[in-house]
Amino acid sequence: MAKTFVQDGKSLPWTNGTGSDLSSGDPVVIGEQIGILAVDIANGASGTVYMEGVFTVPKVSAAEIGQGESVIWDASEGAFEDSLATPATGDVSGCCAAWAAAAAGTTTVQVKLNVGVGTVA
Numbered sequence: 001m002a003k004t005f006v007q008d009g010k011s012l013p014w015t016n017g018t019g020s021d022l023s024s025g026d027p028v029v030i031g032e033q034i035g036i037l038a039v040d041i042a043n044g045a046s047g048t049v050y051m052e053g054v055f056t057v058p059k060v061s062a063a064e065i066g067q068g069e070s071v072i073w074d075a076s077e078g079a080f081e082d083s084l085a086t087p088a089t090g091d092v093s094g095c096c097a098a099w100a101a102a103a104a105g106t107t108t109v110q111v112k113l114n115v116g117v118g119t120v121a
Contacts, residue, residue: 009115014049016041027057027073032118034073034095052113054099059109060085065102070094071111080109087121094119 014030016022021042028035028049035049036057058079065071065082074081075090087093095118102109 010050010052011038012049012051013046014041015046016043019043025055027055027078029073029075029090029092029120032092032095032120033115034092034113034118036113050113051115054110054112056108056110057096059102059107061107062104063102063109064104065098065109067098067101069098071096071098071109079107080111089121091121092118093121 012030012035022028022037024037024039026037028037030049033051035051036055038048038050041047059065060074060077060079060081063082070083071080072083072085072087073092073095076088094114096111096113099110099112
């Protein structure tokens, strides 16, 4: 193994500075990336965030998302939106792709985290 190896990069230690306590499974924005909390993390505390994998996450109910479609994290809704949405300030584009289709009227979607490709509006 290389002398410069740090870790496999599938998870990240993170300190919650959001002002709110967060729960395991919650999506969080870290820089231009989306991660999923592995554990509950109180405001000011540290914990592990998954940066790779497939997760069931909140979806804007009106959004219709196709399998493989790039999705947008809608910061104001706290949920993912389809690729036709216009990103607003704080939204993250290109951070995830739909693992499975999700019809309008549903409130969750399975997404695969895309490491290193997010863009914050």
